[in-house]
Amino acid sequence: MTAPAQPRPTSASVPVSLGLPRRLVEFTLDEQPVRVPEGSTILDACKAAGKDIPTLCQGDTLTPKNACRVCVVEVEGARTLAPACSRKAEPAMVVRTDTERARHSRKIVLELLASSVDLSTTPQVAGWLKEYEAKPDRFGPDAARLNESPKVDNDLYVRDYDKCILCYKCVDACGDQWQNTFAISVTGRGFDARIAVEHDGPLTESACVYCGNCIEVCPTGALSFKSEYDMRAAGTWDESAQTETTTVCAYCGVGCNLTLHVQDNEIVKVTSPHDNPVTHGNLCIKGRFGYQHVQNRD
Amino acid sequence: MDLHFGDSKPTDEERAAIDALLGPPESAWEGAADRTDADLRWARGGRAARERRDLLLPGLHAVNDRVGWISEGALDYLCRRLTVPPAEAYGVATFYSMFAVKPRPATVVHVCTDLACAARGSASVCASLAARLGPAGTPVAGGAVWEESPCLGLCERAPAALVVRAGVSPDESARPAFEDNPLEAGGSLTGRSGAGDQNGPGDSLLAALSGQEPEPRERQRATAVIAPATAEAIALAAAAPEAATPEPAAALAVPQAGQDGLILLRRVGVVDPENLDDYRANGGYEALRRAFKLGPAGVIREVTEAGLLGRGGAAFPTGRKWSATAAQPDHPHYLVCNADESEPGTFKDRVLMEGDPYSLIEAMTIAGYATGAHLGYLYLRGEYPRALRRLEHAISQARARGLLGPDVLGQGYAFDIEIRRGAGAYICGEETALFNSIEGYRGEPRSKPPFPVEKGLFGKPTAENNVETLVNVLPILTMGAQAYAAIGTEKSTGPKLFCVSGNVERPGIYELPFGATLGDLLDLAGKPARLRAVLLGGAAGGFVRPDELDIPLTFEGTREAGTTLGSGVVLALDDSVPLPRMLLRIAEFFRDESCGQCVPCRVGTVRQEEALHRIADRTGAAAAEDINLLREVGAAMKDASICGLGQTAWNAVESAIDRLGAYE
Numbered sequence: 001m002t003a004p005a006q007p008r009p010t011s012a013s014v015p016v017s018l019g020l021p022r023r024l025v026e027f028t029l030d031e032q033p034v035r036v037p038e039g040s041t042i043l044d045a046c047k048a049a050g051k052d053i054p055t056l057c058q059g060d061t062l063t064p065k066n067a068c069r070v071c072v073v074e075v076e077g078a079r080t081l082a083p084a085c086s087r088k089a090e091p092a093m094v095v096r097t098d099t100e101r102a103r104h105s106r107k108i109v110l111e112l113l114a115s116s117v118d119l120s121t122t123p124q125v126a127g128w129l130k131e132y133e134a135k136p137d138r139f140g141p142d143a144a145r146l147n148e149s150p151k152v153d154n155d156l157y158v159r160d161y162d163k164c165i166l167c168y169k170c171v172d173a174c175g176d177q178w179q180n181t182f183a184i185s186v187t188g189r190g191f192d193a194r195i196a197v198e199h200d201g202p203l204t205e206s207a208c209v210y211c212g213n214c215i216e217v218c219p220t221g222a223l224s225f226k227s228e229y230d231m232r233a234a235g236t237w238d239e240s241a242q243t244e245t246t247t248v249c250a251y252c253g254v255g256c257n258l259t260l261h262v263q264d265n266e267i268v269k270v271t272s273p274h275d276n277p278v279t280h281g282n283l284c285i286k287g288r289f290g291y292q293h294v295q296n297r298d
Numbered sequence: 299m300d301l302h303f304g305d306s307k308p309t310d311e312e313r314a315a316i317d318a319l320l321g322p323p324e325s326a327w328e329g330a331a332d333r334t335d336a337d338l339r340w341a342r343g344g345r346a347a348r349e350r351r352d353l354l355l356p357g358l359h360a361v362n363d364r365v366g367w368i369s370e371g372a373l374d375y376l377c378r379r380l381t382v383p384p385a386e387a388y389g390v391a392t393f394y395s396m397f398a399v400k401p402r403p404a405t406v407v408h409v410c411t412d413l414a415c416a417a418r419g420s421a422s423v424c425a426s427l428a429a430r431l432g433p434a435g436t437p438v439a440g441g442a443v444w445e446e447s448p449c450l451g452l453c454e455r456a457p458a459a460l461v462v463r464a465g466v467s468p469d470e471s472a473r474p475a476f477e478d479n480p481l482e483a484g485g486s487l488t489g490r491s492g493a494g495d496q497n498g499p500g501d502s503l504l505a506a507l508s509g510q511e512p513e514p515r516e517r518q519r520a521t522a523v524i525a526p527a528t529a530e531a532i533a534l535a536a537a538a539p540e541a542a543t544p545e546p547a548a549a550l551a552v553p554q555a556g557q558d559g560l561i562l563l564r565r566v567g568v569v570d571p572e573n574l575d576d577y578r579a580n581g582g583y584e585a586l587r588r589a590f591k592l593g594p595a596g597v598i599r600e601v602t603e604a605g606l607l608g609r610g611g612a613a614f615p616t617g618r619k620w621s622a623t624a625a626q627p628d629h630p631h632y633l634v635c636n637a638d639e640s641e642p643g644t645f646k647d648r649v650l651m652e653g654d655p656y657s658l659i660e661a662m663t664i665a666g667y668a669t670g671a672h673l674g675y676l677y678l679r680g681e682y683p684r685a686l687r688r689l690e691h692a693i694s695q696a697r698a699r700g701l702l703g704p705d706v707l708g709q710g711y712a713f714d715i716e717i718r719r720g721a722g723a724y725i726c727g728e729e730t731a732l733f734n735s736i737e738g739y740r741g742e743p744r745s746k747p748p749f750p751v752e753k754g755l756f757g758k759p760t761a762e763n764n765v766e767t768l769v770n771v772l773p774i775l776t777m778g779a780q781a782y783a784a785i786g787t788e789k790s791t792g793p794k795l796f797c798v799s800g801n802v803e804r805p806g807i808y809e810l811p812f813g814a815t816l817g818d819l820l821d822l823a824g825k826p827a828r829l830r831a832v833l834l835g836g837a838a839g840g841f842v843r844p845d846e847l848d849i850p851l852t853f854e855g856t857r858e859a860g861t862t863l864g865s866g867v868v869l870a871l872d873d874s875v876p877l878p879r880m881l882l883r884i885a886e887f888f889r890d891e892s893c894g895q896c897v898p899c900r901v902g903t904v905r906q907e908e909a910l911h912r913i914a915d916r917t918g919a920a921a922a923e924d925i926n927l928l929r930e931v932g933a934a935m936k937d938a939s940i941c942g943l944g945q946t947a948w949n950a951v952e953s954a955i956d957r958l959g960a961y962e
Binding site: 168191205 | 383908
């Protein structure tokens with residue numbers, strides 16, 4: 001059997017343990033020679049070179065699934081485009097990130113996504129749609145959409161699969177890459193594929209342990225805190241009015257970092273810094289959701 | 299992992315079906331009904347149980363075969379037995395079209411509406427079936443449901459239908475040796491409905507026609523292939539599949555059967571496909587003996603020098619694949635035979651497996667020997683019941699005679715073959731999706747690199763070849779690389795099988811040396827008088843015009859002509875076939891079969907189908923905007939999809955627009 005993939009932070013901001021020095025791979029990126037440590041992806045090299053490649057399914061704490069294909073680049077000699085997030089840099093490779101072909105595919109992928117799901121809470125996507133001149137409306141008013149209604153079956157999470165782009169990040173975070181609970185999976189196939197728990201039942205009857213690590217990695221807001229969902233529905237959610245304070249969880253001795261998102265002196269959600277070597281962004285149910293006692297003022 | 303299993307319990311029937319595959323559970327930890335004192339003291343399972351995850355697909359089949367659908371209780375019990383998270387198993391069960399997770403009747407009728415069947419009247423069969431039994435998807439009296447199906451691989455006998463009835467498996471010993479044409483079967487038709495079945499076929503037919511569904515305990519598993527199909531024959535077979543007219547002999551799919559000079563098909567119709575001695579009397583196992591004389595490196599050298607290119611569609615040099623696998627330091631190595639022939643219009647592998655099953659067993663043994671594998675997986679599409687029976691029989695006979703097992707032919711080489719049945723998913727023909735399917739995961743393709751020769755099945759070096767490719771190895775070894783390479787052209791060596799279907803006079807499998815032209819082949823098969831177009835390479839291939847019949851049927855010749863040979867499909871359409879409707883069917887096929895993993899394919903195939911619907915009756919300027927949209931989406935699908943399915947999903951439509959002027 002294959003060994004489970006080792007979760008390895010790929011972001012440049014993550015502290016790297018000092019091991020043996022890695023060899024450098026030299027290749028050509030947009031006509032410029034670049035050198036990156038062996039094992040780096042094309043995306044790593046792009047980031048190091050200050051290039052902005054759009055990504056949706058790529059996660060800084062997860063092995064890339066390269067399912068969304070919005071980060072495709074042109075590799076000389078290859079028949080098809082390559083996903084920058086997961087294709088490793090190879091010596092003497094010639095990569096072009098901004099060709100007409102790559103831009104065309106990115107544009108179409110953005111149009112296909114925006115025409116089928118609700119991207120209103122996906123960070124950065126509005127800018128990319130503009131940059132690539134994507135026109136999701138051109139598939140016509142009858143273009144198939146997901147049209148799912150939000151699943152609200154517990155007090156902690158909301159699953160709004162109308163916003164889901166099937167990036168697999170929640171599945172990987174719940175599965176062998178972090179949580180090892182395996183409560184969620186992709187079911188069905190093709191356009192009918194959906195994220196679901198076993199037997200497509202309510203979350204409360206599933207294996208879910210409410211760690212919220214799936215919310216942490218969701219790139220589109222398809223998974224959200226009930227608190228955020230309710231405030232958005234009431235029109236009171238205002239990120240610009242929120243402060244973020246990183247502190248240490250007081251529940252046990254592990255010492256996980258919590259980032260408290262506070263609006264109007266109320267904690268509205270809790271995240272965890274991805275570059276923290278203890279949590280890598282993960283928490284348990286207590287750290288993530290057990291904050292009511294803090295604001296119990298009676 | 300801390301797995302959570304729900305409260306649902308399996309029925310006795312479901313438990314029995316799973317236990318028949320996995321053996322009874324040893325403790326309450328894996329689902330035994332009674333807890334013993336020992337269960338309180340230690341737990342078994344863990345890694346050892348998890349390493350049996352590849353039994354998930356066979357387990358799902360076991361339940362589906364017995365009950366007809368997979369309930370929560372059955373799925374949870376199977377998960378407990380294999381230590382698989384229920385959410386993941388649910389994701390796997392819902393991936394395959396032959397499984398259901400909602401109750402449905404025990405008998406499911408798949409009526410093919412794909413290209414070859416569409417060209418030969420499947421629409422009218424469906425219409426009269428709907429008039430007779432009600433609309434597709436609605437259960438009818440007698441406990442059956444019918445549905446439209448993608449290609450069943452019976453294109454030479456189109457239109458076709460497959461009836462599958464869930465029930466108790468006929469007792470192994472009572473399993474009939476032959477279930478088809480009495481001529482081929484040597485007149486043996488006794489016991490077809492299985493011993494222990496008190497009701498003869500006639501009785502159950504009467505019972506079924508009177509609207510009674512037999513009790514699950516007495517209902518026997520059965521399959522029936524109806525081709526060519528009429529609504530009446532389908533309805534009768536749905537009521538009593540065991541009493542359906544037997545299939546014609548596999549050799550009838552080979553119009554050239556018995557002709558001199560055939561290489562790959564020479565035994566089809568000549569040997570008894572269930573008789574190992576007959577196979578050996580007709581040259582069987584000579585190639586394996588030669589392989590043992592040459593040694594693994596010698597075999598690879600012969601295959602390389604013969605210039606054998608893979609026949610599954612990608613045309614990769616087989617010798618290079620084998621030597622790359624053999625050279626990997628990581629062990630074990632695996633051999634996988636891709637018999638998931640699901641490309642619409644393709645049925646050559648079925649005919650080979652049904653007509654000459656031992657040749658595939660021998661070829662797999664040789665491939666395993668050359669690549670250093672000791673276990674071969676034969677991944678067979680779930681829609682081929684006769685091929686499954688033939689291969690199961692051939693493997694057990696070969697094993698009994700020391701041609702498989704710990705010491706093949708007394709040469710000290712251990713090799714065995716395991717059959718894995720697919721469950722209705724075209725994507726599982728993609729080599730890496732096939733690995734995932736065998737391993738018990740969703741049949742989604744993996745990203746390459748790494749390539750299978752380095753990290754394939756179970757993450758180990760794997761050589762994966764299609765059935766026709768493997769069968770070519772036998773003549774390479776018996777006639778020698780030089781003689782083999784002299785057949786065909788310089789770049790496309792050897793003989794090639796073509797699946798000719800559609801509006802020709804003699805549809806079937808044809809064997810020709812590479813280099814014959816499309817016109818030569820159509821002349822053999824009886825070209826339709828008013829040929830409108832020829833689809834080369836199946837739904838993932840491309841259309842060519844009637845004035846392009848001088849295209850040489852070689853890998854390089856078709857490439858130069860801007861088309862592809864693909865898997866060897868030659869589907870001839872005359873002007874009675876409405877082209878826009880065929881294109882819609884192709885688009886529908888890809889939309890249905892996309893695994894959904896990557897965006898260009900998951901959404902692109904939907905947008906392609908929508909655009910084709912909009913322009914179904916339009917031409918010229920009225921269609922121009924949508925054709926432009928198709929081109930843009932098609933280019934992104936071709937460029938940015940993860941695997942070949944998405945990359946080729948627009949090929950046929952593109953060629954119909956550009957070469958045939960479909961909407962001008």
